[in-house]
Amino acid sequence: MTKKITSEDVYTQEVGDLYDEAGISCNPISIGTLLDLAAEHGVDKDALVLDVGCANGGVSRELLEKTGCQIEGVELLKFLVDMGVEQNKELGLDDRFRIQQGSITDIPFPDNTFDFIFCDDVIGLVEDLPKAMSECARVLKPNGKGLIYASFGTDRLSVHEANELKESLGGATKGLDVGYAENCIKEQFKLVQKTVIGSQFSQYSTEKNQAKSEAAENLLKVARLLTWPDKYIKKYGEKTYQIVLAEVMWSPFILLGKLEPTVFIVQKT
Numbered sequence: 001m002t003k004k005i006t007s008e009d010v011y012t013q014e015v016g017d018l019y020d021e022a023g024i025s026c027n028p029i030s031i032g033t034l035l036d037l038a039a040e041h042g043v044d045k046d047a048l049v050l051d052v053g054c055a056n057g058g059v060s061r062e063l064l065e066k067t068g069c070q071i072e073g074v075e076l077l078k079f080l081v082d083m084g085v086e087q088n089k090e091l092g093l094d095d096r097f098r099i100q101q102g103s104i105t106d107i108p109f110p111d112n113t114f115d116f117i118f119c120d121d122v123i124g125l126v127e128d129l130p131k132a133m134s135e136c137a138r139v140l141k142p143n144g145k146g147l148i149y150a151s152f153g154t155d156r157l158s159v160h161e162a163n164e165l166k167e168s169l170g171g172a173t174k175g176l177d178v179g180y181a182e183n184c185i186k187e188q189f190k191l192v193q194k195t196v197i198g199s200q201f202s203q204y205s206t207e208k209n210q211a212k213s214e215a216a217e218n219l220l221k222v223a224r225l226l227t228w229p230d231k232y233i234k235k236y237g238e239k240t241y242q243i244v245l246a247e248v249m250w251s252p253f254i255l256l257g258k259l260e261p262t263v264f265i266v267q268k269t
Contacts, residue, residue, distance in 0.1 A: 025207055028200035034059070034149060034263065035066050038118060041145045041192070041265055043067045047115040050074065050139060052104045053122030057084035057097060063118065064097055072114070073099035074107060104132040109139045117146035124150050124175035129184040137188040140268045145192065148185065148264040151250075152178035157258040165253075168246035178262060189266035197261040202254045215255050218248040 009015075043049055045068035051060040054073035064071055075081045084099040102108040104119070105128055117136050126132045140146060153162050153176035162176050174180040185191060206213040225232060225245050233241045253259045 026203075028203040028207070029197070030204040030208075031201045032062075033197075033201075034120065034147065035063050037195075037263065037265060038063060038116065038147050039067050041116070041147070043069050043116050043118075045069060048072070048113070049116045049118055050107070050109070050114040051118045051120070052107060052136065053119060053125075054084065054099060056080045056087060057099055059120055060097060060118070061088075061091070061093065064093065069096075069116075071097040072109065073097065074102040074104070075099060076101070076103050105135055107135045107139050111138050112141045113139045115141055115144050117144070117148075119146065119148045121150060123148060123181055124152075124171055125169075126175075127172045129172065129174070129181065130187060133184050133188040137268055142268055144268050146189070146266045146268075148266060149261065150181065151254065151259045151261045152176050152181065154257055154260045156256065157253065161249075161253070161258065164242075165246050165249070168242045169250075176259075178260070182264070185264055185266060188268075190269050191264060192267050193263075193265040195263045195265075197263060199255050199257060199261075201261060202251055206255070215251040218250070219252045221248040222252060 038049075043063065047067070047069040049060075049063065049069050049071045051057070051063075051071055051073045054060050054075050055077075056075075057071075057073050060071050060073055063069065073084065075084065078101055081099050081101045085094070088094045088097050088099065100108065104122060104126055117140055119136065123129060123132065136146060157176070165171060166173070166175060182191070182194070202215050206215050222245065225241070225248070229241065232244075236244075250259065254261060
């Protein structure tokens with residue numbers, strides 16, 4: 001915009017029409033798209049999949065249900081490993097989905113083991129991303145594929161906001177830099193497909209669950225934390241306060257276009 005906006009520009013029928021049209025759904029895609037992409041690129045009942053950074057395995061269980069594949073999960077945090085192992089046992093899935101403790105920079109499997117690698121919201125936390133991508137390539141079979149999903153900063157995210165997120169959530173120095181991540185990926189893999197998801201997953205969940213929207217709930221939490229910081233800091237301490245504030249800012253930042261979820265489909269050559 002080069003011409004200064006005046007009140008005559010603001011109060012027009014065209015502005016009102018766009019305001020109303022922005023209230024109409026554009027039919028965003030759901031997070032189930034990640035599972036669809038994995039199936040589209042070779043995950044089926046015969047595939048051995050590595051979910052690296054699997055947390056307690058929630059997404060992998062959905063992938064298993066959709067495709068019937070076999071999954072090995074690797075997770076850094078022991079309490080999440082223990083939780084996932086117990087949940088798999090309770091659901092009778094422990095013969096198809098095993099979870100063990102390990103790191104993406106030192107994956108505890110031999111070379112050329114897996115048909116597919118699934119990596120969901122992990123690489124932004126990894127300081128040595130070249131090593132992590134090298135390890136993923138090492139354990140993937142020749143011509144095997146993988147799905148890497150992460151959120152990156154956009155030009156709407158200020159430097160101050162980016163630093164707060166990284167410092168409070170343990171993010172890597174370049175964890176929000178999409179260009180750096182893509183270069184590290186391309187050093188080890190052929191990039192088959194890159195899809196910018198943007199806020200679509202968040203839009204979908206908000207539209208479908210308007211009575212209980214994570215982004216809307218988190219926005220209220222942000223407001224409370226910013227309005228009464230002394231109350232929360234006195235009870236929980238400064239560090240816990242900063243961590244939770246950053247966590248609840250994440251989904252509203254995605255809706256606002258400050259963070260941009262992106263999917264990479266890769267292949268080992």
